[in-house]
Amino acid sequence: MKFQRVAFAVPGDLTTKTGGYIYDRRLIDELRVLGWEVDHIALPDGFPNPTSEQMAEAFSQLCAIAPDCPVIIDGLAFGALDPERVAQIKAPIVALVHHPLAKESGLASDLARAFHDTERRNLGQVQHVLVPSRHTAEILMNEYAIASDKIAIAAPGLDHPCDPPQSQDPPLILSVGIQLPRKGHDTLLRALAQITDLNWQAVIVGAPLDTAYAQDLQALRGALGLEERVNFAGLIERSDLERYYRQASLFALATRYEGYGMVFDEALINGLPIVSCDTGAVPDTVPQDAGFLVPPDRPEAFAEALRRLLTKPELREELHKAAQDHGLRRQLWAETAQSVEAALQPVFAVAQSQKRAVI
Template structure:
């Protein structure tokens, strides 16, 4: 079997979707499959003219060179293939839908309608839709006229990782991971922490600030307005070694995300045995262990602040939640397991 992954070319390699695609591609190669990566140029997921042109050019080149190859299209660049539905159907294309863009909470009604229209045109023509969680599968089946047997769940694998040991100091170190975009809810976290001036804590936010510079600037302004400038570090898109050090020395993982199709950062925090203070939108329900987490409604910075106060104040509570998270993380599948499952699905397509 030969496979080509079409991926959004403007996404950083550390983006969860790209990690998902590249990890599955590596696992397919380890199983003896011939795999090619085809980055689609232009802006994604809302495709501009360059993205649409790139999708068509890559598709023509791909089908001319490898007509028997199985195309796998990442869900964030799939919108650039609008208008190619018949070609996708004839080729038996597979879509990797991390979540439906029409469900993004920060979009305008017109933007959601535009994404939803493309989803209705393109997704039902795919031979198979692969999603990262049962929650996303339910969303797809509720929104689109596709048969249930055409939608399969392949959760991301979670690499083996050392257990977080914590800072071991007087200051409680909090870690948040996610691009500086509205959906990630870093503003909720900052407003929650603004209510804890009497406690000793530091927050590091690891995430790309170049995707939405205006929102990144707004977060910086919020830090200044709330008097948190000496307690919050914007670390940017962290290199692997830098991120590993942050994971190792963190005391609490925090997320205010409003919507995730799976929640890879939360899953890794669980795998590493970190206590969580998160919103319900930070990950699919099956990812967040009730016993190892403080969980509040999306956008509710008041309750998140109350939960963080308990965690920052009480080392015994953090230790209890950390152990519960560590035990829950043992059940997460590896990339090798998920690569094998994905290969079987492609063979059946």
């Protein structure tokens, strides 16, 4: 029996241009294409650090969902919900964990422990868990005591580019990631400062969500003398981002942690060799023959990888072909939705059987 209705609870503005929100938005769209009725529940935007009023409003919304309608709750909110009140939610819960909240870089140790404890208790109350990668699944099994049969991997999908590459001269180094410490843009800047003897230009795309960190990045760019070569594009339209992907010669993200990293898939489908870090799910997402991975927080190693690609056009072309080949084999968003649909079927079956028992 095919499921026809699901609620999808997401904190804040669903149109926010970050990987997690893009994933949620595309999943909602594709489920509707498959014929599902998806009720979008817009939770307050204070998560994962809500006020008491925002927490109360969130539970008012979640507890109003019918017990025969499963609810997918985005991990940005779910991991921070009051565990005692999660038990009051009547609808079957499916948690969507992009990556555990405790894995965010720069958290104070006591806050990281609090997030870990809360998220672990909440995950113990769900019917099922959706994750974007095998890496995240393993973390939930090993560190959060979640049984493997309660976890479904639904990797992000891709859209194939419509236009051919338009490489620039000098070569464009593209980085895409919101301005948060976890994305490692400070490491990237320090790496770029070590290859100023080469001919290149760089663009860093991503909203300045952490204002203090964004200001630090601006100051660091100035201190390193990179104002003329590195452009902070900020939050841009999708069409402008696609243009940057077409114009770029390589992709660079000095991330400190990723639960998946959708931008890597976008780099691959655009044929961009990748320089990133050996951390989180990145090794599972970036094929070995399509880029170089170095340890996090190692600007010297990052700079050397960039130098190799910039000074060896034949190597860059080899990685370009491999990246594009891998990108073409990655799944489309419709396939992501089909994976989620399969995971929801047993949840819906249990909810319907309980409903009939009550009747």
